[in-house]
Amino acid sequence: MTARHSVNTRSDIAVIGAGVIGASIAAELAARGAHVTVFDRGELGGGATAEGMGHLLFLADSPAQFELIGRSMELWGRLLPDLPPGCEVDKCGTLWLAADDEDLATAHEKTAGLRRFGVEAEVVDAAQLRQIEPELAHDLLGAMRVPEDAVVYPPRVVSYWLNESPAANRITVRAHETVEELGSTSGSGTATGSDVVASGGQRRARGGSAPRLRTAGGDWETYSAIIVASGVGTAKLLPEVGIQPRKGHLAITDRYPGFLRHQVVELAYVKNTHMGEGDSVSMNVQPRSTGQVLIGSCRQFAGLDRSVDPGITKRMIDQAIRYVPSIRTLQILRIWTGFRPASPDDRPWIGAIPGRPGVFIASGHEGLGITSAMGTAELLTDIVMNAQPRISNELYDPATRLVGAEKA
Amino acid sequence: MSSQGESEPGVNEPVVRINVDGRDVAVPPGTTVTGAIALAYADGNLGVYGRDLAVHGLDIDVDERDLTAHGHGHGLAVDGRDPSTPAFRASGSLGEPRAPICGMGICHECRVTVDGVAQVRSCLTTVRDGMVVETTGASRRASLSAETTRTNTADRTNMSLSAGTPRTNGAGRTTTTPGAETPRTNTTDRTSMSLSAGTPLPTEADVIIVGAGPAGLAAARVAGAAGRDVLLLDENAQTGGQIWRGGSDTRAIPKNARFVSSIAVVDHRPGDRHTAGTLVLLHQGRLRELHYHDLVLATGARELFLPFPGWTLPGVFGAGGLQALVKGGWPIAGTRVVVAGTGPLLLAVASFLRERGADVALIAEQTQLRSLLGFGQTLLGRREKWPQMWELRTSLAGVPYRTGQWIVAAEGRGRVERVVVTNGTSRWTEPCDAVAVGYGLVPSNELARLIGCETDERGRVRVGEFQRTDRPHVYAIGELTGIGGVDLSEVEGEIVGHVLGAKEGDYHPTLEPRLLERRAQAQEFADALERAFELRPELMRLADDETIVCRCEDVTWRELAPHRAWRDAKLVTRCGMGACQGRVCGAALRELKGWTIDTSRPPISPVPVGAWED
Secondary structure (H helix, E strand, O other), X not given: OOHHHHOOOOOOEEEEOOOHHHHHHHHHXXXXXXXXXXXXXXOOOOOHHHHOOOEEOOOOOOHHHHHHHHHHHHHHHHHHHHOOHHHOOEOOOEEEEEOOHHHHHHHHHHHHHHHHOOOOOEEEEHHHHHHHOOOOOOOOOEEEEEOOOEEOOHHHHHHHHHHOOOOHHHEEEXXXXXXXXXXXXXXXXXXXXXXXXXXXXXXXXXXXXXXXXXXXXXXXXXXXXXXXXXXXXXXXXXXXHOOEEEEXXXXXXXXXXXXXXXXXXXXXXXXXXXXXXXXXXXXXXXXXXXXXXXXXXXXXXXXXXXXXXXXXXXXXXXXXXXXXXXXXXXXXXXXXXXXXXXXXXXXXXXXXXXXXXXXXXXXXEHHHHHHHHHHHHHHHHHHHOXXXXXXXXXXXXXXXXXXXXXXX | OOOXXXXXXXXXXXXXXXXXXXXXXXXXXXXXXXHHHHHHHOOOOOOOHHXXXXXXXXXXXXXXXXXXXXOOHHHOOOOOOOOOOOOOEEOOOOOOEEOOOOOOOOOOOOEEEEOOEEEEEHHHOEOOOOOEEEOOOHHHHHHHHOOOOOOOOOHHHHHHHHOOHXXXXXXXXXXXXXXXXXXXXXOOOOOHHHOOOOOOOOOEEEEEEEOOOHHHHHHHHHHHHOOOOEEEEOOOOOOOHHHHOOOOOOOOOOXXXXXXXXXXXXXXEEOOOOOOEEEEEEEOOEEEEEXXXXXXXXXXXXXXXXXXXXXXXXXXXXHHHHHHHHHOOOOOOOOEEEEEEOOHHHHHHHHHXXXXXXXXXXXXXXXXXXHHHHHHHHHHOXXXXXXXXXXXXXXXXXXXXXXXXXXXEEEOOOOOOEEEEEOOOOEEEEXXXXXXXXXXXXXXXXHHHHHOOOEOOOOOEOOOOOOEOOOOOEEEOHHHHOOOHHXXXXXXXXXXXXXXXXXXXXXXXXXXXXXXXXXXXXXXXXXXXXXXXXXXXXXXXXXXXXXXXXXXXXXXXXXXXXXXXXXXXXXXXXXXXXXXXXXXXXHHHHHHHOOOOOOOOOOOOOEEHHHHOO
């Protein structure tokens, strides 16, 4: 399929990246009346969206963090009942496991933190833990239980948003089309007669120049707004935001329904995952609604090398056995790697890109892309459509962060 | 004692006593667990699988709705009186009864719980005294009964959990159910690869040959004789590959070569300054690394399964699959079998089954007589094939052999009871207890693809004149490089043996021209065979909307319809993401839709989590 023949000239807005972020943005924009074209260099939801666990979880380590995640989880909570069966929705809840007294103190602290925001959470003691999850190691001291956390199969959710959601008829999907570069009608690549100009009702280029994009082998196409949501691919189009691939490994087992009921994560997770540049491993084991068990997790900065690293795989599996001893009898069917889009300060980028009129970003969510997707979509749509944002994007705004970085 | 018939051990013969679904049975040594399960159920007293479910009604409403909605209402009621093919498991999403089709570790339909370890491929596991086998999954039952805290708000979660309940059968009430608090710490011997011939596993080998079939054995013999240190590996307990395995003509291990049986290659690492490459092996429940200087891939082939309505019913087998299962102790005497598909394998299988007491009702060869006669001419020109032909002709006297006919559907309640056969113009039914369908073979190329060897559009590894692949120090021989039969496999093995035996940089000083000639002749014969038995286009259109294509994940033909490529379909439908990792549906979809599987992920075959432990 060539770009020339598939251009939807009714589209106002282009979204680059049909992952969970791009697709949720497209669905939200369309729901608010926009005509959207979504580009992806591969299949829908075929990047980090397909590589991760699909864990929807409440986090409230700071009020600012909770603002985005809490709102996102609220939106997910409304959507989950409407999703088709293939989305594998499982409201399994999360157990944050305490291996020592420090962890247990953290469990109490985090529970109080979540409750302050009205999120249901409780500390369960060792005896209760053994009762609700008999396969867990018996030396664990307890856990924080967050019952409203859930699990989905993200690639299928993406396909729902783009093809089946209420306003999906306003979304045009152009899979297997790579956007090579961005430009603007007044900047790089002056408008020419060959330009395909979008002609939708409300499009209006800001400040007299409109953003453009060029697909591989295609012409320049002009839109009223272009949203870059291409995960690790963001680095190519918007090098200034410094997104780097943070490699992870996951293993999946055969089907063992009922083996675990909750997603189980070690409480040291947050501590472990933000230890900087080094490799880190954190126990994170998830029962799928199919009965399969996903085993994670680890983080490495290793470029885009997809090969399975035997050393870190072993560390990851050893850690799973430490917390879930009987997992050793389960058969692993497949191990794979994936890349989280990591920003330099571990915060996603959501907002307009300075110096690129009409170009917006929603990327760099690292391991929280699925959880944050719906809140991100709402926030970015508010920004793009000049609506009053429901939540603040101060933490995520490229304008302040990039300018700040330059000054520093 | 429950097993009857020809497999009943004699008074003084050794027997292995095991427990299948709560019932003690005695079977001959060397029987696979798959064979033992079939033997145990053959007397009709244990066959309460589905029926029992209906009586006890565990979550049956959800299941029935689900099954009806998917048009698979036949899934539940299995008559326990005479299940010539017992259901081994319930399929993951629909809960359909399933039984093995391949007999060689490919289809994963034979997975059962062995000594408390769930999801073990029973066809690769040999019986041991005292073994406890459950076709239903004790751990799953324990977990389900402990179902107290989980609050599933989504219906589909309930559905997927209840899909596990058909695993509860009559035996479940009499079997001690391990409490959920009992850690299942049996980390060794849980897999099929538990028994080795006792050869200690080194960490390094000069030449590693993966696959001890005709090609691998020939390569080992010649390379060993030429002074190379050869280590021959096979997933099975015996040498001989699928063709010779378990038969009277099981081949001896070549002198100058060591053989390690029951070992699975699960991963590969590229070479570095010290080694040409490293294989990761699953050996006695542990992962082991093995470095090599030269690697010969002789991983053979497996059957091509083409989906048709009813092909997931217990009792529908691959032709080679049924043969392998019977070799592993599956009782076939007195069973009415329809053999269908294409090629000389059908005759060999029919003859074998008849020899074991089966009632072969019909051999349906999809090729037209015209095409067959042309091939007959080729055969007549090859004297060495005459005795074989004569033998087949004699052993199959009286069995109807019909050309230009093929199976369009299998029917029955919970197991196959009849097939619908056509000649292209009319259709009729043929009653039977079992169907053996063989549409030819496809290369087993997972390891080759993981290593990065180039393959062609039909999955054949590309090799040069001396069987070299495009990866350094990696050779490929036998069916992996193209389906060509025993003769071609052996000569390719010999060629590699000579190449490996030659001095460094000196490709083939001892490689005699006659070897290359023999290979050319065998290739010519293989090509003639392929032309004569080309699959007719009708076979690619047998699946209807409700036909399951991916057996592991219960993905139907209808669900695949909107998709244009393998990866796209996989992401949305889960096709190919189940236990067999696309081995069955991937090969079928290559034929049906021209899709190619581009990735091969480790492990190549399932590995227990505990194998990573020190």
